[in-house]
Amino acid sequence: MKPGLRIDALRVLGFGRFSGLTRDLGPGLHLLYGPNEAGKSTLLAFLRSMLFGFEKRGQPERYEPAHGGAFGGELTLTTHAGPLWVRRIASRRSSEGELSVRDAEGKELLKESLESALAHVSRELFFDVFAFRLDELAGFERLTEQRGASEALVAASMRGARRLPEVMDQLRKSTEGIYKPNGVKPSLNETLKALEDVQVRLRQEGDRPARYFAEKERLGALKEEQRTLEADLLETGTGLERLTRLEAALGDVAALAQTRAELATLPALESFPEAGESRLEEGLHRRRNHRAEGARLAERLATVEAGLERLSAPSGVRGREEALSQALGAYTEGAALLRALPSRRAALAEKQRQVELALRELGLPVDGPGLLALDLSVSVRVTLEELALRLGAAEVAHREAEGAWARAVSERERLDGALARVDAEVSTLPEERTSRIRQQQAGLGRLRTVRAEMERLSEQRAELHRQFESVRTQGEPQMTAAVLPTWWVPAVAAMVVALAVTAWLLAGNGVGALCLVGGLLLTGVLELARRRVEAARDADVEAQRARQHWRQQEEERLRAALMGLSAREELLHRELLSAASEAGLNLVATAADMAAREAVLADALERAGRREQLQRERETLHAEHAAARREEHRASDAVAEAESRQEQLGTELTALLSERCFPSTLAASAALTLWRDTAALRQRLLDVGAEEAALTVDAQVCALVTSRLWAEAVVAELLPGATEARELDAGVMEPLASRVATALEAERARSLERRTLEERRHELRAEKARLDGLCHDEEAALATLLAEGGSADEETFRRRAAQARRYVELTGRTRELSHRIEARTGLSETPARQALIDVGGEQGLRVELESLRDRQAGAQERLKAVLTERGALSHQLEQWENDDALAKLRIVEESLRARAAELAKQYAADRLTLALLARARRRFEEEQQPRVVQLASEHFAALTQGRYQRVFIPTGEERELRVGDGQRDWSAAQLSRGTREQLYLAFRLAVVRDFGETRGALPLIVDDVLVNFDPERAQGAIHLLARLSEHQQVIAFTCHPWLRDAFAAEGACVQTLDASTSEPPAPVSVLKAG
Secondary structure, three states: OOOOEEEEEEEEEEEOOEOOEEEEOOOOEEEEEOOOOOOHHHHHHHHHHHHHOOOOOOOHHHOOOOOOOOOEEEEEEEEOOEEEEEEEEOOOOOOOOEEEEEEOOOOEEOOHHHHHHOOOOOHHHHHHHHEEEOOOOOHHHHHHHHHOHHHHHHHHHOOOOOHHHHHHHHHHHHHHHHOOOOOOOOHHHHHHHHHHHHHHHHHHOOOOHHHHHHHHHHHHHHHHHHHHHHHHHHHHHHHHHHHHHHHHOHHHHHHHHHHHHHHOOOOOOOOOOOOHHHHHHHHHHHHHHHHHHHHHHHHHHHHHHHHHHHOOOOOOOOOOHHHHHHHHHHHHHHHHHHHHHHHHHHHHHHHHHHHHHHHHHHOOOOOHHHHHHOOOOHHHHHHHHHHHHHHHHHHHHHHHHHHHHHHHHHHHHHHHHHHHHHHHHHHHOOOOOHHHHHHHHHHHHHHHHHHHHHHHHHHHHHHHHHHHHHHHHOOOOOOOOOOOOOOHHHHHHHHHHHHHHHHHHHHOHHHHHHHHHHHHHHHHHHHHHHHHHHHHHHHHHHHHHHHHHHHHHHHHHHHHHHHHHHHHHHHHHHHHHHHHHHHOOOOOOOHHHHHHHHHHHHHHHHHHHHHHHHHHHHHHHHHHHHHHHHHHHHHHHHHHHHHHHHHHHHHHHHHHHHHOOOOOOOOHHHHHHHHHHHHHHHHHHHHHHHHHHHHHHHHHHHHHHHHHHHHHHHHOOOOOOOOOOOOOOHHHHHHHHHHHHHHHHHHHHHHHHHHHHHHHHHHHHHHHHHHHHHHHHHHHHHHHHHHHOOOOOHHHHHHHHHHHHHHHHHHHHHHHHHHHHHHHHOOOHHHHHHHHHHOOHHHHHHHHHHHHHHHHHHHHHHHHHHHHHHHHHHHHHHHHHOOOHHHHHHHHHHHHHHHHHHHHHHHHHHHHHHHHHHHHHHHHHHHOHHHHHHHHHHHHHHHOOOOOOEEEOOOOOOOOOEEEOOOOEEEHHHOOHHHHHHHHHHHHHHHHHHHHHHOOOOOEEEEOOOOOOOHHHHHHHHHHHHHHOOOOOEEEEEOOHHHHHHHHHOOOEEEEOOOOOOOOOOOOOEOOOO
């Protein structure tokens, strides 16, 4: 297996639901397990996108980040050329994203380095064979349904050569589009049909002089008939137009007579006011509204007067609002202080009791005044703090020294075990030099390369032989003699002259001259055709000479090329002997022998490299072991020194406590705490004294405020029967303050309401005066309007208004009908009536119109027919006068012949190419296909536990993929779904293995492709994947616990994906059985 590409780690910056995900992979078999929607398919799409680019925008496989942010990720790869770091980030310029490739040193590389690491595999082949899902496992089934298993095998086994079936399909379509034996639409069929039609038309052409003169006489008769018809149509159209206009005015004349009769029955109303009735109704409506508004204003004015009388009652608060507000404000400011006095007194007593209790708990032989007299200076605290810090530092140093000693002992014991393990592994590996093994591998690679080169040379030599034979066997068509001999032209001319003389003798001078002219024209056409045929024949002779010269040059070139290939083959034979000797193989070694030798050399190289690595590791471990021993001795000395320092500081602390009369048994931290508690208790005693003095002052201020508010309330008659309170506490003063505030608010509300009512009374009186004036104005306007309409009351005015509206309407209608009659007929009312009487009234007019219309229609139809026939005759005569159809048909015939020859040449080239490709495909199937089929048979037998023993392609036209069990055969369509998927999986694994042996191992990535397998066959498939992972990386995804257990049993590295969050936890690896 050739070294290829391996994914060591992945990092997702933003892809689908993942953000910041990191996974470490490596060689061997890996399984990523997680429930549904954990992101397994997303990770598969991520690996595809990192290697080959993102899908186009709008595609579901693009997986843009669900929460925004960076879109892309990174991969760490191991390739045959060294480590690679690949990063791809989406951009607006390209849907595939921006690719960055770096080596192990961080140097930027070209994008082609990633393609080289992928062995230049195409995106489609990688998705179909190396990274696929369950629904894509049936991709090979669709391929076989469209093209057959034979072409599918060739397309897959040729390492991505999927253009072969497409090219063959295109060639088949091209040949069918050019020619079909029984076809009609192909290009060559259409060209041949058109050539046949042209030849038929040429045979149909004949002499046309007699027909020309007959048609000329008929054209003169048609012109005379056309002039007569046009004059008749002009006269008929004039009369029809006049009667039509009279017919259009019939209804308007009758309506005008009725309108004039009705207008004579109405009185003269020209001076009636315009829109008088609407003006009357508007005036009446305004008068009613003004009277109703005046009544409502009177009611509202009475209500305002009653309210002012109610607010004029006397009050004890009125006049003392300012004094009460000041007293209430002072109380409000000190109310919180007054309410807090009892609680503050209780809190002060409690604090005094707590201080005395805390003093007793300290255990010091002093009371409160004695505590205040104690010396609690800062110097004592500083000394205690310094001792506490030094003791703490000594304890920390002691613990660190003990930890360092324990770590040094543990490290030395670990190095002892590592040295023993390395020595044991080195003893199991043989002593071989890596340079010798690499030399043999290089020779094996040269051997395979030289063999492939020799095969290509053989194919090239065979192709050159075929071309040489083809050039030699090409024949030239024999040139024909002249189609039209030269003596034909004078012979035809003599015949024409004889015929013209005969016609002149029989029919006169005109016919004789016409026959002579026609004969001479035919003789000229014949001479022109003869010259063109001769020119075409001369061109064919020159082309034949050029082709013969080209064949001679081509034969010389092919001979030289064959000699060069022979020399090159001799050199390759020598290089083959050298490479075989260097690789340790004989010249007849097969591909399987070379693959086995390559596997042996790879294994030997790996063991030799492992031995050198272990030797270097052993030297490093020896150096680390000596350093660990030295570190252990230094840590032991540090522990002894830390213990001595602790004893010295303890003695110093005991002396200090004895001098300050503190208990000598206290630790440094306890002594420092005792000093702090004593100082805090002394400060609390001082705070209690200050608080007691402040409480006395606040009590005096509250007494002054409450007495002032009580006195003001008594004066304002808010406390009837009370003169002075003996104890003005918060319980008494709170209701009093509320009563004072309520009284002040009520007095302010009454004052505001009184001012508002006075302003409202003034506004209502002004509005009432305005309404009275409006009512008087409306009465005067109504009287004036009735006088203008000549009416004494409103009812008479309304009747005259209706008559005036009808009078105006009839006057306008009369004017409109007169204008319409004049516009339609061009006559005024009186001449129009007289014209109707002259034609016999309405009935006579309609009869006359019908007669004229029938006459006009008949004349128009005849004129149309005459014009059509005259145009056709004129066109035909013009064509005959300028007749060059025969020459044009000859030109079309020659062009069609050339087109047919070109299409025939293209058809022959496509058919020849198709035959060569088919032969190349059959040869490839015979030489290369058995390797893939054999591997597929082995894998399918392992997957089905021996149920089916082989996979084969029978000979025949269809060549579909079939399987057999030794007794009968089945096609893929006859198998169950699970077995059919196992067959396609076996075929893919065979292609993957063959690809790895010939071009380089690539990682195999599968997503839940075993769900339709039963447990036994699924176990067999996992075992097959584990065997494959010994030579190349295999990554699988699943959501089924039983598959996870089966993978773990085969030694897979299992990592779990969490479906609850897009920020995955740290990777969890489960390693079992190797």
